[in-house]
Amino acid sequence: GAVVSQHPSWVICKSGTSVKIECRSLDFQATTMFWYRQFPKQSLMLMATSNEGSKATYEQGVEKDKFLINHASLTLSTLTVTSAHPEDSSFYICSARGPAGGGLKWGTDTQYFGPGTRLTVL
Amino acid sequence: KNQVEQSPQSLIILEGKNCTLQCNYTVSPFSNLRWYKQDTGRGPVSLTIMTFSENTKSNGRYTATLDADTKQSSLHITASQLSDSASYICVVSSSASKIIFGSGTRLSIRP
Numbered sequence: 030g031a032v033v034s035q036h037p038s039w040v041i042c043k044s045g046t047s048v049k050i051e052c053r054s055l056d057f058q059a060t061t062m063f064w065y066r067q068f069p070k071q072s073l074m075l076m077a078t079s080n081e082g083s084k085a086t087y088e089q090g091v092e093k094d095k096f097l098i099n100h101a102s103l104t105l106s107t108l109t110v111t112s113a114h115p116e117d118s119s120f121y122i123c124s125a126r127g128p129a130g131g132g133l134k135w136g137t138d139t140q141y142f143g144p145g146t147r148l149t150v151l
Numbered sequence: 152k153n154q155v156e157q158s159p160q161s162l163i164i165l166e167g168k169n170c171t172l173q174c175n176y177t178v179s180p181f182s183n184l185r186w187y188k189q190d191t192g193r194g195p196v197s198l199t200i201m202t203f204s205e206n207t208k209s210n211g212r213y214t215a216t217l218d219a220d221t222k223q224s225s226l227h228i229t230a231s232q233l234s235d236s237a238s239y240i241c242v243v244s245s246s247a248s249k250i251i252f253g254s255g256t257r258l259s260i261r262p
Contacts, residue, residue, distance in 0.1 A: 120192070
């Protein structure tokens with residue numbers, strides 16, 4: 030259980046185009062999803078927290094107009110990188126917070142990570 | 152300030168050897184601590200999760216310890232295998248639903 034998928038797993042695009050990345054919780058409902066960015070040999074950097082049915086909360090320094098997040102359902106959140114530039118090339122990882130109840134196995138603060146999406150902007 | 156510090160930053164050991172990774176935290180109020188393994192180009196995968204009352208927890212060749220008094224945790228890997236090469240990330244959650252990531256330890260296993 031607790032499987033999170035991302036699509037696509039990798040994408041190459043031209044500078045100036047927009048790219049959409051999907052994050053899905055496959056076997057549980059996630060009221061909260063998180064989006065991270067990771068540069069080579071560095072740790073994950075939280076970009077934003079996405080709550081179903083409401084606006085995302087962005088971390089300091091992350092442009093909300095550039096990284097559009099939509100969390101329209103309990104199993105799907107999308108990150109759209111608008112007008113992508115080469116410096117946006119990175120590894121983007123989403124995670125979904127487990128459902129309430131069920132002890133620590135499904136603790137509300139347990140995050141289940143997707144496999145990541147490698148974005149390369151030419 | 153809530154912080155999670157991991158050491159060493161990187162580690163190289165020979166296949167079959169044991170190693171121990173460290174995690175020190177200043178997160179308060181403490182809720183739980185997790186160790187994740189992240190293979191290159193993949194998302195993190197949970198290895199163990201520990202609460203305040205747990206001192207030791209094992210998952211196969213991985214053994215995690217937690218000392219809530221000194222706010223230290225360790226991850227011990229026994230009889231390392233080539234597939235253990237990865238980044239190991241310590242993540243601490245506070246009771247206020249804050250989640251703080253360590254910067255990770257990059258472990259390389261050499262044949």
